[in-house]
Amino acid sequence: MKKKDIYTLGILILLTIATALFSNNSSTFKYITFIILGLSITKFLLVVFNFMELKKANSFWKIIVVSYLVIFSTILLIVNN
Amino acid sequence: MRNAEINYKNIYYPPGGILMWILIFLELITFGVALIVLVVNSNEDLELFHQSRLALNTTFGALNTVFLLTSGFFMATTVHQFKQSNNQKASFYLNLTMLGGIFFLILKGVEYYLKINTGYTLGYNSFFTFYWLLTGFHVIHVLVGLVILLFMQNGIKRSIAKLEDVEASAAFWHMCDLIWLLLFPVLYLIL
Numbered sequence: 001m002k003k004k005d006i007y008t009l010g011i012l013i014l015l016t017i018a019t020a021l022f023s024n025n026s027s028t029f030k031y032i033t034f035i036i037l038g039l040s041i042t043k044f045l046l047v048v049f050n051f052m053e054l055k056k057a058n059s060f061w062k063i064i065v066v067s068y069l070v071i072f073s074t075i076l077l078i079v080n081n
Numbered sequence: 082m083r084n085a086e087i088n089y090k091n092i093y094y095p096p097g098g099i100l101m102w103i104l105i106f107l108e109l110i111t112f113g114v115a116l117i118v119l120v121v122n123s124n125e126d127l128e129l130f131h132q133s134r135l136a137l138n139t140t141f142g143a144l145n146t147v148f149l150l151t152s153g154f155f156m157a158t159t160v161h162q163f164k165q166s167n168n169q170k171a172s173f174y175l176n177l178t179m180l181g182g183i184f185f186l187i188l189k190g191v192e193y194y195l196k197i198n199t200g201y202t203l204g205y206n207s208f209f210t211f212y213w214l215l216t217g218f219h220v221i222h223v224l225v226g227l228v229i230l231l232f233m234q235n236g237i238k239r240s241i242a243k244l245e246d247v248e249a250s251a252a253f254w255h256m257c258d259l260i261w262l263l264l265f266p267v268l269y270l271i272l
Contacts, residue, residue, distance in 0.1 A: 002161055009154040013147055020143040023270040033271050040266040044259060047150070051157040052255045057095040061102065068106070072113045072263075079120050080271065 008050040015039050015046075033080055041069050087244065097252025098245060105256045108222075112215070112260050116267045119211045123272050126207075133208035134272040136201060141192045142269040145185050146261060152181025153258045160251045163237065164244065171247075172237050175230060178254065182227050189220055212268060219260050226254045 019039045022032060048065055049055045055062070087094055095102050123130035155178040162171040196202075196209075203213045233250045236242030 002158070005154055005157050005161075009150065012150045012154075016143055016146045016150065019266065019270065020139055023139060036266045036270050040262055043150075044262045047153060047255060047258050047262065051153050051258075052252060053089070053096040053157075053160075056089040058090055058092040060092050061095045064106070068109060068113070072109075072117075075117050076120060076267070079117060079124070 005050060008046050012043055012046055015043050033077065037073050037076065041073060044069060097248045101249045101252045105252065105259070108256060108260060109263070112219075112263055115211070115215055116263060119208075119215070119267065120272070122207055122211070129206060130208045130272045133201075133206060133212075134269070136199070137212070137269050138192060138195075139269050141188055142265050145188050146265050148181050148185040148188065149258045149261050152178050152185070153255050155181060156251050156254050160247055163242070163247050168237050168240060172234060175234050175237065179227055179230050179234070182223055182230070182254075182257075185223060186220065186227075189216070208272070215264055215268065219257070219264060222257050222260065226257050229253055 019036055022035050022039070045065075049062075054065065089096055093099050097105075155174045159171050159174040159178055162168075162174055201209050201212075203210055229250050233242060233247060236246065
């Protein structure tokens with residue numbers, strides 16, 4: 001069991017709890033969509049780069065994953081009024 | 082050590098294999114487009130989508146996220162142990178991986194049961210049509226992933242599994258995490 005993976009899991013669970021808490025207090029935060037999406041993208045990247053070991057891969061694959069996330073989240077924020 | 086022969090820096094050999102990554106991107110694009118269409122549809126009746134979203138159980142959603150992420154962690158550990166040629170440990174962690182998937186499916190089953198009992202079925206409104214189709218399609222992926230992991234478990238126990246196969250199975254399983262990490266915030270939290 002890698003220590004780095006244990007830390008990653010800990011961060012992922014903390015981020016999931018934070019996401020749920022932010023969502024339950026959505027009226028308090030002005031930019032709630034932005035915050036929730038940001039936390040989810042962080043979790044996505046942690047899984048891809050650490051658990052799926054994409055950090056070892058050719059830069060092409062890293063760029064394409066990040067590009068996908070940028071395009072998806074930008075469109076989502078634009079269409080979400 | 083089993084990983085000496087694979088050069089991951091080569092563009093054609095990402096961990097899990099190029100074909101698996103093409104599949105992952107196609108799946109992510111499909112689910113991504115469906116989620117964007119959901120949000121576009123929600124603009125036509127914000128109140129209906131918001132009230133319907135509130136009918137979903139955020140705790141169930143968050144718990145399921147934890148199940149899948151923990152399962153993903155065990156999957157990464159399985160691959161690590163397999164690379165170290167510890168087949169017994171790899172097999173043990175693969176069992177824990179599958180257990181995470183089973184917990185996910187049980188909780189999803191409870192959630193579906195409660196929704197059906199309350200009358201929130203596929204045709205209840207537009208939001209629930211999206212909810213059932215998106216989560217249902219994801220559940221099918223988890224089921225397929227579990228079957229793949231079962232075959233992999235058999236391969237590891239009989240010492241006939243190759244590193245490429247274990248990595249490809251792991252990539253498919255992690256893909257289920259990734260899809261859920263997109264579905265959960267949009268369906269359960271944002272609208």
